[in-house]
Amino acid sequence: MPEMIGFLKPKQAVLDRRQEIVADLKDLLPKGCLISEERELKPFETDAFLAYRRLPLAVALPETTEQVAAVLKYCSRYGVPVVPRGAGTSLSGGAIPQEDAVVIGLSKMSRILDIDLFNRTATVQAGVTNLNISEAVSADGFFYAPDPSSQLACTIGGNIGMNSGGAHCLKYGVTTNNLLGVKLVLFDGTVIELGGKALDAAGYDLLGLVCGSEGQLGIVTEATVRLIAKPEGARPVLFGFASSEAAGACVADVIGAGIIPVAMEFMDKPAIEICEAFALAGYPLDVEALLIVEVEGSEAEMDAMLQRIIEVARRHGVTTIRECQSALEAALIWKGRKSAFGATGRIADYICMDGTVPLSQLSHVLRKTGEIVAGYGLRVANVFHAGDGNMHPLILYNINDPEDAARAEAAGNDILKLCVDVGGCLTGEHGVGIEKRDLMLHQYSRNDLDQQMATRAAFDPEWILNPSKVFPLEGRPAA
Amino acid sequence: MIVHFEPASEEGIASVVRSAAAERVTLAIVGGGTRAGLGNPVRTDRTLSTRRLSGIVSYNPAEMTMSALAGTPLAEVEAALRAKGQMLSFEPMDHRPIFATSGEPTIGGVFAANVSGPRRYVAGAARDNLLGVRFVNGAGDLIKAGGRVMKNVTGLDLVKLMAGSYGTLGILTEVTFKVLPIPPAAATVVVSGLNDAEAAAAMAETMAQPVEASGAAHLPESVRGRFLDGALPDGAATVLRLEGLADSVDLRVEKLTAALSRFGSVSRLDAEATRLLWAEIRDVKPYADGTRRPLWRVSVAPSAGHQLVAALRLQTGVDAFYDWQGGLVWLRMEADAEAELVRRYVGALGGGHAGLVRAGDDVRARVPAFEPQAPAVVQLTERIRARFDPARIFNPGRMAANV
């Protein structure tokens, strides 16, 4: 298939030294921690942005921060690009390698180092999965709030890379709001610590800058995150509507009324059908759009908040209200929502957009999205975090049909431009990666991007770290 | 003589900066002049005030966002929000009482100094609520970062970097931030008579309960009388704030009272007393004493706060109270700032940040206001600064020797 998104041209000097580099890296790592056979490199050639693949030069799987530092030091010394990788679930191509790059995978660094319930913190290695943290403290009545749908697989290092969100971030915030500290290896192997169990640190907010930096400022090897006491109870409720616009307007009015539920998720009819077929969650099939609204607290508190939400929903002509009756039903409702992407993947190839828009624009953008995708002769399913305006149109296409793929990418670009034009942004939680890289100038001016790139260069002057990502390939500072 | 500029537009600011950069003269960035004591004292050739760059640009209560020019008085922002039943959830403190300064704090100064109050330990700091900025960098270029939506991971998060950079990276011209509804009801649960260590345990217990406390402070006997004109019950007061719908607050007060009664005698403050008490905690009422006795603001792990104070007491004269579940310690020294001692103990107790907020001029000239950082972080910081303000014209030295 013809590729619309380019990569940096591999450095010939690096490719020529491949054998030597592999041998040197083997010396720096324990046995079995360096992969260089083509067959074994295959699993690392892409992430969840499946349309693009590049076989890396080698994959290093270090077991300690010191080993990460040694590999980075070596690579920066010899100008070898490095692509950090967690579980490879990025939807924007953030973890896709390039031919001259060494992937540094954190999968072997998967230990929980410290759980401190008095101070409500967990300190973990970067390769620990998101769900592992919550599971480790669940019996004590705590959880880690950001909950990407990929939480079974994705790592905390990847979450920090993308500043990931999830359904419950409406109330509790995204990764950056729940991250207290990191151990970070800089491009030249220097190890620094930012933040910790104290809330404030001296100096610039480097922790805030590193969160969401897509592996371009350094490699996170350890993270300290904030834990929260679990609510007494939680209850998802289904609200069905006769149109997507009505559901979108309802979301805006609930928030506008000062009601902030824990989660407010949106699905349109195609998404409902896909998820229901997969999870048998009990979603109503006779509605055009569905909101999953979760309230939490004691029974009385949940009832009170729900009452206020129902009043707003009635004003928007809600057709179905279904409260779940048991923990099992609640689990199924969330299973259906959280497996939306996987379930979609069973019926078609898709690309997932991630623009965020002001809530007042939700209905408008939903309608325009439908028109744009139809204009390219494709289908779309919408399933997303509505409460914070973070939209996920899934554009369905056939990955083996080059023209179809080109149309899908073009439709995606039109949608993202629309998001920016109504006052939103290109990506709310999946990151720029390679996918939205060439749209950055639609959101930012040249000066804005230059300032970001200058900041990046303060961390990584030679652009060793994940260099094909985030910033358009043209107009970069000369290294 | 110090030349003072008060441009009334972004373009005006940019041109002052461009000529300063060309002439290599330094600029102090002044918002309201009320937080003069924050950071290291700076000596500059010129001052640039944002005072005339003032006004709310847009306010959309239904989307819970506001944009304002940087020189807009904080009071104007808060009044506009209050009129729509909303607030800044991070409760920026007013530094005027402890510094005995006058003047009008600005919204730009709040974000430039990441000024955050009691709710910070659960609801985030100013930086967590800042969605977008416009600023002029040291070359006089106008830069935008972030936007006006709640979730945004498009590119590097320069918004966080600008928050808390004390005017050393650029001059904020406009800020866009998140606001939240004012909770309709509030109450404070008071546990009386606990020592500092017991209070830390009671606060940790509170945070382990599903009651969503939005404030957890401990006011030892030495300061208790300074709050609410002495109306708090006798003995040290450990105070826990609960906010939300009225019925829900009542329920949670009951729940928390049951959970904490094993610690000491428990009483309840009503909404009005709650509002006043937390404003006084926020503004460090006991140490707004008209003196310039050294005042530290120390951020450590909640379990370390009382240990720090106990260790210091063995060595020197110190008075203290705690916010943020015990992790924010306001330390007032009797005489000497004891910087070496305070910072050594903070380091020994797991690290954190001891900031010298107030002291006499001689002490401020000698003691770095911010916790000194590791050499690799210092180098990185200097490289970043050089990428924003290569000629180092903005507030030179405010945050550290070369920053």
Ligand SMILES: Cc1cc2nc3c(=O)[nH]c(=O)nc-3n(C[C@H](O)[C@H](O)[C@H](O)COP(=O)(O)OP(=O)(O)OC[C@H]3O[C@@H](n4cnc5c(N)ncnc54)[C@H](O)[C@@H]3O)c2cc1C
């Ligand atoms: C089915 C599905 C559902 C999803 N749902 C959500 C969702 O609800 N919300 C959401 O936000 N995202 C979601 N995602 C996207 C993805 O899961 C997140 O971006 C996740 O955080 C990536 O984690 P990872 O460990 O797979 O990282 P990777 O994909 O391996 O890497 C992500 C980025 O971080 C960098 N990186 C990885 N580890 C490190 C490290 N240790 N140090 C520095 N940089 C590093 C990489 O270079 C890359 O740029 C979903 C993805 C899928 C496939």
Ligand SMILES: Cc1cc2nc3c(=O)[nH]c(=O)nc-3n(C[C@H](O)[C@H](O)[C@H](O)COP(=O)(O)OP(=O)(O)OC[C@H]3O[C@@H](n4cnc5c(N)ncnc54)[C@H](O)[C@@H]3O)c2cc1C
């Ligand atoms: C009458 C007067 C008396 C003064 N007395 C003293 C003194 O005794 N000691 C002293 O050290 N200084 C003094 N100064 C200098 C001045 O107060 C300091 O530079 C002060 O810290 C500037 O911030 P502020 O308190 O006005 O702003 P605040 O609005 O309180 O700002 C706090 C911090 O944010 C920065 N800042 C404010 N607005 C912006 C913005 N829009 N963009 C970027 N950064 C911003 C400031 O530089 C400062 O670091 C005085 C100034 C005046 C006008």
